[in-house]
Amino acid sequence: MKRAYNFNAGPSALPLPVLQKAQQDMIDYKGTGMSIMEMSHRSSTFEEVLNGAKEDLRSLMNIPDTHEVVFLQGGASLQFSMIPMNFLGTNQIGAYVLTGSWSEKALKEAQKLGQTTVIGSSKENNYRSIPTQNELHLPQQDVAYVHITSNNTIYGTQWHHFPSFGETDLIADMSSDILCRNIDVSKFSLIYAGAQKNLGPSGVTVAIVKKDLLSRIPAGLSTILNYETHVKNNSLYHTPPTFSIYMLSLVLEWVKEQGGLDAIEKQNEKKASMLYECMDMYGDFYTPHADKDSRSLMNVTFTLPDKDRTTSFLQLAEEKGFVGLSGHRSVGGCRASIYNAVPIETCEALVSFMEAFYKEQ
Structure with a gap:
């Protein structure tokens, strides 16, 4: 079969060796007589896949022990709401940098849940550029976090130098460029990414969250929307997207094989x-x-x-x-x-x- 020249923005191309491996495993995963899609997410076989994916991601991105890795559902779009629900206090303000449509959507959801402000934007030039550090100014209020979108699929822009705001937590939507280069994870309090660009097929979202951030989650928050729920249950509080996590694990193995x-x-x-x-x-x-x-x-x-x-x-x-x-x-x-x-x-x-x-x- 002749493969297409696939430039789709998402869901997007997957490595051919990953697809071939998944094809081999589709009916019988490692002699279990079942597809990975058929087996219990509570089984030791699937937990091995999940834990292996977490460890490979930690190794590839050099994720420090100060951060947890969880697999979620709902795409990056659900994170737009979960972030302010978990980390935007009543008397705090969420600071957003606008660099494209997805950062606008993140801001829109946060505005429904608390106080927000825009500390930088390139909207006036039709999002042709990324604001510089000197163009970003925090307000005098108690800032809960600064939110950025690391890469902008629609406009074709990307942060090449991430901003720093001292002790203020930096949160990044890295859905479209996670794993494309080396980054210093320790500079971020939360990184999240929908899988359907560089991590695997659609259906699973990766969140890398600093442990210290979890102490700020308010009491009474809906269980399923609480990051700590998923951390404590090893991403198995409810049935996860098992096939998507399995595919993610294969993609991570492929990245290791590439060097x-x-x-x-x-x-x-x-x-x-x-x-x-x-x-x-x-x-x-x-x-x-x-x-x-x-x-x-x-x-x-x-x-x-x-x-x-x-x-x-x-x-x-x-x-x-x-x-x-x-x-x-x-x-x-x-x-x-x-x-x-x-x-x-x-x-x-x-x-x-x-x-x-x-x-x-």
Whole structure:
């Protein structure tokens, strides 16, 4: 079977070896006579998968003992509400940095639950850039936390240098760039990520939460929406998305086989560089949406000179086997999502196509 050139923004490409391994295990997982989807989440077999995934994530991201790892449901969207429910006190204020649509949605949910403020935004330039540290100013009130979105799939921007606010807790939605590079987890009090970009298929959300933060959770909070519930029950308070966690475990094994995050980061930089270099070479035709110092390693967004040529580009690309290159409806243009599992050969094929299309035009 010929594989598509998959640039979908999410759910997105998965490593072929992971899919092949899952195919082998689909009917009979390790001689149990059952698929992983059929067995009890309380079984020792599944707990081994879950605990193995946690340990592999800890190892790959160098997660310190000060932080817990839990697997949740509801996607990043549920985290938009859980965060203020758990950590935004009555007389406190939640500080948000707006860098795109998902940070706007996180703010919108928090506004329903407590006091919030925006301490930085690039909305005025259509989210082409990431605010600098000097542009972010905390209010005088008691700030519960600062929330950022580390990568912006729609606009193609990414934090290359994370801000710091002293003792104030930093929370990050890393749904679209977790595991794409090395980061210092200790700088964050909470990292959360929907799996469907770099971690696996949709259905499971990873949360990496600092233990000290759990003491701030108010009494009387709904059990299922309390982070401590999931920490104490090893992510097994209720039936977890067992297949998604199993797939996540395979993806983490694949990342280790590639050489860990050092190797993954170099590969991602190489893939992104070839696409941005192509656009910069033909700058009168392909225009990146993001400013140069804010360009994403994961989502390469760009426009063509006019709507007709954009339509022709996308139609011909589809005929050539390229999938998912349409830009988000709020921005238009084109978008190539080049997550970890997108092979370098797929990016090379896109560069060749872009060069040929430019010359034809």
